[in-house]
Amino acid sequence: MQERMADALVGKKVVAVRVGDPVVLRALKPVDELLVGRTLRAVVHHGKFLVFTFDGLAMTVNPMLAGIFSVQPVGAKATKDTRLRLEFEGGTELRYRDDVRMGKVYVGIEAPGLADIGPDAGTLDWTEAEFSGRARAKRSEVRNLLQDQTFVSGIGNAYADEILWDAKLHPKRRVGSLTTDETSRFYGSLRSVIAKGLAEVETAMPAQLGKKPRAHMQVRGRAGKPCPRCGATIMRRRKGLDDVDLCPKCQPAPKGQLY
């Protein structure tokens, strides 16, 4: 969705703003005053936040699981839960809907928590040494590290499983226990698995967008099937509220761990 919004709107100027409900807005001035006349330059995810960068100002949205964006022609019927509409030149409108008004839209002010969010996994530009240093500072288990939004953002359960399988690391290995080779594999797998995933998503038919393409997954969702690398049976384990899929042979458990 973020790519489609970017394709439709980046490079265009805001010509009008309609506020359906000021409750979701956080700004120091009326938002039309802040946004009209500015050109949208980028739309980027930072963890749970979506950041719209305009010339000289950012609009950051924390959808809180409730907010939904759409791009519509101006004049298309708007639903009651439409809280904010930005009309762009050329007759397209960005709409923000939120039926329970849990999300927040910050215009020209920083969203609380945004500064603590790590870089997006898809645009990571760390060197291996930088990755290693930052990872070690977290002192956590490798799977928790991948899902720690203050370390790197945007890695869900499925990609965490894929990265660890690719790197041949058990989810409960501690970052501090990794050898230099393992750290290197961990870094390489993080980069390559995410890059491959993004490429898959980009080439997926538009009709499939919205559904997450899973065909390229090697281990996620394949419990009971043979590991594509060694043939051992992939297992699914429970970790807190999450399911974890792994190969027991390629990803041996650290001493004292049952899985």
Ligand SMILES: [Zn+2]
């Ligand atoms: Zn295996």
